[in-house]
Structures are given as C-alpha cells and as structure tokens.
Amino acid sequence: MNKDRITDRFISYVKVDTTSDPESSTTPSTKKQWDLANKLAEELKTIGMSDVTIDDNAYVMATLPSNVEHEVPTIGFISHFDTSPDYSGTNVNPQIIENYDGKDIVLNEEDNIILSPDYFEDLLLYKGQTLITTDGSTLLGADDKAGICEIVSAMEYLINNPEIKHGKIRVGFTPDEEIGRGAHKFDVEKFGADWAYTMDGSQVGELEYENFNAAGAKIHVKGKSVHPGSAKGKMINSIYIATEFINSLPRLETPEHTEGYQGFFHLYSIKGDVENTYLQYIIRDHDRKKFEARKALIQRIADEINNQYEEEFITVEIKDQYFNMKEKVEPVMHIVDIAEEAMKQLNIKPIIKPIRGGTDGSQLSYMGLPCPNIFAGGHNFHGRYEYVPVESIIKATQVICKIAELTQKKAK
Numbered sequence: 001m002n003k004d005r006i007t008d009r010f011i012s013y014v015k016v017d018t019t020s021d022p023e024s025s026t027t028p029s030t031k032k033q034w035d036l037a038n039k040l041a042e043e044l045k046t047i048g049m050s051d052v053t054i055d056d057n058a059y060v061m062a063t064l065p066s067n068v069e070h071e072v073p074t075i076g077f078i079s080h081f082d083t084s085p086d087y088s089g090t091n092v093n094p095q096i097i098e099n100y101d102g103k104d105i106v107l108n109e110e111d112n113i114i115l116s117p118d119y120f121e122d123l124l125l126y127k128g129q130t131l132i133t134t135d136g137s138t139l140l141g142a143d144d145k146a147g148i149c150e151i152v153s154a155m156e157y158l159i160n161n162p163e164i165k166h167g168k169i170r171v172g173f174t175p176d177e178e179i180g181r182g183a184h185k186f187d188v189e190k191f192g193a194d195w196a197y198t199m200d201g202s203q204v205g206e207l208e209y210e211n212f213n214a215a216g217a218k219i220h221v222k223g224k225s226v227h228p229g230s231a232k233g234k235m236i237n238s239i240y241i242a243t244e245f246i247n248s249l250p251r252l253e254t255p256e257h258t259e260g261y262q263g264f265f266h267l268y269s270i271k272g273d274v275e276n277t278y279l280q281y282i283i284r285d286h287d288r289k290k291f292e293a294r295k296a297l298i299q300r301i302a303d304e305i306n307n308q309y310e311e312e313f314i315t316v317e318i319k320d321q322y323f324n325m326k327e328k329v330e331p332v333m334h335i336v337d338i339a340e341e342a343m344k345q346l347n348i349k350p351i352i353k354p355i356r357g358g359t360d361g362s363q364l365s366y367m368g369l370p371c372p373n374i375f376a377g378g379h380n381f382h383g384r385y386e387y388v389p390v391e392s393i394i395k396a397t398q399v400i401c402k403i404a405e406l407t408q409k410k411a412k
C-alpha cells in the first residue's frame, strides 16, 4: 500500500468542508456535504468500481464485483462523510508530522495550542509514525474521513491485486451521522449486503458490537408566579420543584461517575424561571432491562412529586433514540469473528469493548443490516486536538482487504 497516495487521499477529503447541522431538516443537512459526496462518487468510478450511485439524499454506494466462482455472502463497508457541528470544519489545514518523536506538538505557536502526550497519552503509541494533525483552529475530520479513505484505498488495492480473491463487496458513504441521521435514509435493500462494518472507531484494534440503548427525556415543570411580597401560600416556584426532581435521581449514575457497562442519566440542559423550568436528559444503558427501568424511574419520580402537590406540575416526554446492536449481532456472531481473525492475521491485537454511545451501525442493525464497528484510527474526535497516524489508516485498509479475503475463504 502506497503511504503517500493514502496520505494525499485523506488530505483531499478533510479539505472539503462537510460540517452537518442539527437544526436543518433536509438530507443532507448542509448543502456543502454534496461537494464531498460528488467527489467520492467520481473517485469510485475512477478507481474502477461498478454500480456507482448517488441518491437524492447524497448517499453514495458502489460495488466491487466478486472475482470467484463460488457463492460468497455480500459484505459491506460504510463510513460517514459529514463532520461534527461541535467544532469548525472550515478551512482544515492538516499538518504532517513525520517520524513523531513522542514530544509536544505545537499546533499553533501564536495561541499556544499544544497537542501534548502529557495530556493525550495515546500519542505515545505512535512514536516513530507519521501523524496528521490540525493547525489548532479546526477539527481534522478523521472522524470519519479516515474511514472513507480506508474503504476507497482497500477497494483500489483489491482492484489492482486481483490475485486476492473475494466475494461481492458493497461500499456506502453517508451524510449526517454526527447529528444522528446517518442511517435514517440508508436504503438497506438497495445496499443488498448480508452484513456490513462501519469504519468509524478510534484506536487500532477496536472492534465493537455492543452500544448503548439510548433515550432522551424532556421534563417540563410548571409553577405559579405571584408577586413575592404577597406570595405566601400561593407561589409555586418551578425551579425548586425541578431541583427536587434532579435530586431524586441517583447522583452517581451520571457520565462523570460511570464507565464500562454502567449506564447513566445525563442532565445536559436546564432553563428556568418561576413559571416554567425545562430539563433535558439523555438516558443510556447497555442492558435493555436496566434501560427500561431507568425510563420508568424518571416517570415514577415525576408522578410522586405530582402526587405530593396534588397537581400535575411535572410532565415527562421520553423518546427512544437507538438500541444496543448486540441483540441483532449476537445471532450472527461469525461476522465479528471474521473481523477479529482478520486483525489477528495482521498482528493487530483486537480491542473488543462496549461503545459508550451509538453508531450508524446500531441503527442499521435494527434496519436488517447487522453492522459492527471497526477502528478508523483517529483520536480526540470533534475538536482541535484530533489527529490520526497514517500507519493506522493503512492498518484499517489492510483489515478491510483481509475481511474480504476471509469471507470468501470461509464460503468455500
């Protein structure tokens, strides 16, 4: 695999601004995402892919036909081309640090923005490697343009090396993953794969097939505003009732106190005055039963407070967001096993752990396309400290090729 070619390809993607916008209701959420979608469709044609399509919502799909006679399951590889609205993706100016020496990296001298292994210890894993960083003013967009680069590079490699045998491979590039809508309009039937992998994880070796069950809760607390001078026995201060609600939830079951398989309630917004207070929570748990219990607890606390006031001051609206893909992947565990074996054959130590979040793959798994997640190589997503080692991009590219090869071999 040609390191310079892969580096150039990655840089050509991150220079295209593709920030998504949660306030927009269109797909893609921002017009500029078309720029990269169109570029990718062209590039897929150029490298020799078949059936290259780009639909009305900017979903790009393409096929690498099988090069064997026997029946092989069709597998897919998926990445998203939008970048997070949490941080600017305009005028990304990547810096290439060759033969990284393990010391501080100055991203911006003037503003003293330093990417330091004292704080980001993961950097030390990549001593001697080639890092791509930002210039300190934007995110990088390795999430998930590294994934796209890996998929395109792997397809190109397989096309140029026909002695590597594989079945039919489908690739899919989606908009708007960062605003939770990457899978929304993904045409699973048209994609037509038996299973797929999102290339959207972080560190080399990551392989994930468990994610959170997720819901959002909006709590509205009504009060009664009366002139404070004559409020005795009349005023109901919604802020105090909201505080009572907040304090009734387990204080240590919050993101800052949990890890691994521990779920949480996360209060991420509070806005209020005497008359109205609005609380917004996200609820997360890997275990479906515990997840349902968490939602029930929110409702029960609201009911109990309402009963105590003999009036309905609190209303609760809970909406499910996504579910743990484990339920859909476990019945077809061989798809995880193949990825694990591919890594082992490439001397990559698989890191299998539950995702404390969701992926496009979790939604796709519930839409009928089982879809574990594989590392794409980047670190510190969604901010100015984002970076990716080129060697990690190459490893992920090799993993894709190896999965294609092993799937073919196992089908014999």
Ligand SMILES: [Zn+2]
Binding pocket: 080, 143, 144, 177, 200
């Ligand atoms: Zn991503």
